[in-house]
Amino acid sequence: MQIIKTIWGFFQNEVLGMQWLNRLIGWLLGICGLDTSEKIGGSIQFFIYDTIKIMILLGVLILIISYIQSYFPPERTKKILGRFHGIWANIIAALLGTVTPFCSCSSIPLFMGFTSAGLPLGVTFSFLISSPMVDLGSLVLLMSIFGWKVAVIYVVLGLVIAIAGGTLIEKLHLENQVEEFIRNGHDIDIPQEQLHFKDRLKYAWEQVVSTAKKVFPYVLIGVGIGAVIHNWIPEDFIVAILGDNNPFGVILATIAGVPMYADIFGTIPIAEALLAKGALLGVVLSFMMAVTTLSLPSMIMLRKAIKPKLLGIFIAICTVGIIIVGYFFNLIQPLILL
DSSP: OHHHHHHHHHIIIIIISOHHHHHHHHHHHHHTTOOTTSHHHHHHHHHHHHHHHHHHHHHHHHHHHHHHHTTOOHHHHHHHHHTOOTHHHHHHHHHHHTTSOSSHHHHHHHHHHHHHTTOOHHHHHHHHHHHHHSOHHHHHHHHHHHOHHHHHHHHHHHHHHHHHHHHHHHHTTOGGGBOHHHHTOOOOOOOOOOOOHHHHHHHHHHHHHHHHHHHHHHHHHHHHHHHHHHHTSOHHHHHHHHSTTOTTHHHHHHHHHTTOOOOHHHHHHHHHHHHHTTOOHHHHHHHHHHHHHHOHHHHHHHHTTBOHHHHHHHHHHHHHHHHHHHHHHHHHHHHHOO
C-alpha cells in the first residue's frame, strides 16, 4: 500500500502538478538575481509556472478529449439521447456533457440544437449544466492541485446537480418557456462521415489549436489574479472573508463568480491561490462552479433561446446546487485534505 501511495504521490506532484517545472523556474529566476521568496520574485515564478503548466495540461487534455469527442458528433449524440427515457436519459445526457466543450458559451449552441431536434427539455438541461461544470478536463486539473478525492467528489456532485436540475425542469413542464424559433426548429439528419485514425487525430489537433487560442487570454488573466492573491494579498484578509469565520463565504464566492467569464482553465490558478491563502475548499469550488456555469455572458446568450421564467429557474437550480456543494465541501474538508 505504501508503494502505491508513493507512486501516486509522485504522479500527482511531478506529472500532474509539474513541481519539477516550478523548481526549475525558481532556479532560473535565482540565476537571474530574483529572490522567489520575495513578493516580486514569487509573483513572477507563480505566473510563469502556472501559465506553462496549465497550457501543457490543456493541450494534452484537449487532444485526448477531442479525439474521444470525434466519436460523438451532435447528430450521433442526439440519437444516443433519443434512445433513453426518464431519469436514465438525464444521466446519459449529463455523462455526455463531460466530453463536450469546456465553457457554457460553447455548449449553449449544442443545447439549442438538441432542443430544436425535439429532445425532452429536462434532458437537454442536464447536458447544459454538466457540459461546462464537470468536463473531463476539470477532473484532471482538479486532481493536479487538490488531489483525487476532491476531483472525484467534485465531478460526482456536479453530475448530481445536472441530473437533478434536468429532472426538476422536466417535471415542471416548461416547454412553453422555450423561444418559438427553437421549438419550431427542424433538425436535419446529416449522415456522419466515417473518420479514420488520422482524421480523428487531425480533428483533435485542430481543437487543441482553436481552444488554446480562445482560452489563452483567460488563462493569463486568471494566473495574473492568482499571482496577486498568492503573493500580495495578506492571508488574514482572505481568511476573514472566505475562511471559517464567515458563514456566508460560499454564497459570496458564488455571487462573485457570476459576472466573470472563463472556463475551468482560467479559474484553476485563482482557486489554487485562494486555497493556499486559507480560503475554505467549498468556497473555492463554489467560485469555480459559478464562473463556469453561470457567467453573465453565458446567461445573456441562453436568454436568446429561453424565456425569463425558465432562465430564472435554471439560475436558481444551479445556484442552490452550487451553494449546497460548497457547504458540503467545507464540512468534509478536514477528511479529504489530509
